[in-house]
Amino acid sequence: MSTVPTNDEQLRAEVRARYAKTALQVLGTEQPTTQSCCGPSCCLPSTPAVTTVQKSATETSACCGSSCCSTEASGSPIISDLYTQDELGTIPLAAALASRGCGNPTALAELKPGEKVLDLGSGGGIDVLLSAKRVGPSGFAYGLDMTDEMLTLAERSRVEAGVENVRFLKGVIEAIPLPESSVDLVISNCVINLSADKGQVLREAYRVLSPGGRFAVSDIVFQGQIPPVLRADLESWAGCIAGALEEETYRQLLKAAGFTEIDVEVTRRYSLDDISESGASASLAALTADERAEVDGKFVSAFIRARKPSQK
Structure with a gap:
């Protein structure tokens, strides 16, 4: 079990290395060997997969049919069954292969034609490309990522999709390279949990949103208090687990940044087996029986909405 670095830049370097590895695998310059955050998000089983983490009608994502991302093929239940077959059919395969998401913010964010959208931690570009199609030619979609290899992959996918x-931007989500009030909507897909300074990320999202703009992200949230041994595990951090905010903390940080109309909607709920498969097996083994019971079912994928107040 690797320990999470105490230095923010060291943690950022560890995360960047894992995402670079994924991009290189998709680009075909490196053979797949290990999983990083949430595992490769596209696969090709012959029949639709049935995910074991689906709950109610409001806590599921549509299956992708023959392009469905199954738990068996992807290596992690966190990323399975997030996009419909129709959505995957409109984008290059490489963008889907590189996805590290835990939800589908483009399907839930109610994008409108003509809007400007920013995706924090855009990776291979899947949500940026889907957003661009939803906002139409009168709108615009930015993708922000810190990993050169992911930016290369995303730009290649953009060109292929025509x-x-x-526009893909290089930078970190704690310092967004856009001016104030420049976008109508900020989305993100299982990336904010990877930041060591989530409060700064939310303040930056607030800054770049226009008055009345919306914050609509998919992220991993913990409904309770995360055991310290899980929080300190680098592999579970890279697997979208250790860095998850506790739900009440997420709400408090959004409010402190200035957001209103805050809502957290659970879309999936994860068992101990799901958490173990995401990369946290070593740290789970170190928990007591009582701690394991406290963790079981408390990690969730959630769609988090908030709004920047309109100017009066």
Whole structure:
């Protein structure tokens, strides 16, 4: 079990290395060997997969049919069954292969034609490309990522898709390289949990949103208090577990940044086996029986909404 670095830049370097490895695998310059955050998100089983983490009608994502991302093929239940077959059919395969998401913010964010969208931690570009199609030629979609290899992959996918209303930016989500009030919507897909300074990320999201703009992200949230041994495990951090905010803390940080109309909607709930498969097996083994019972079912994928107040 690797320990999470105490230095923010060291943690960022560890996360960057894992995402670079994924991008290189998709680009074909490196053979797949290990999983990083949430595992490769696209696969090709012959029949639709049935995910074991589905709950109610409001806590499920649509299956992708023949392109469905199954738990068996992806290596992690966190990323399975997030996009419909129709959505995957409109984007290059490489963008889907590189996805590290835990939800589908583009399907839930109610994008409107003509809007400007920013995706924090855009990876291979799947949510940026889908957003660009939803906002249409009069709108625009930005993708922000810190990993050169992911940016290369995303730009290649943009060109292949023939999408013009997109721009990929290099930078960190704690310091967004856009001016104030420049976008109508900020989305993100299982990335904010990887930041060591989530409060700064939310303040930056607030800054770049126009008055009345919306914050609509998919992220991993813990409904309770995370055991310290899980929080300190680098592998479970890279697997979207250790870095998850506790739900009440998420709400408090959004409010402190200035957001209103805050809502957290659970979309999936994870068992101990699901958490173990995401990369936290070593730290789970170190928990007591009581701690394991406290963790079981408390990690969730959630769709988090908030709004920047309109100017009066």
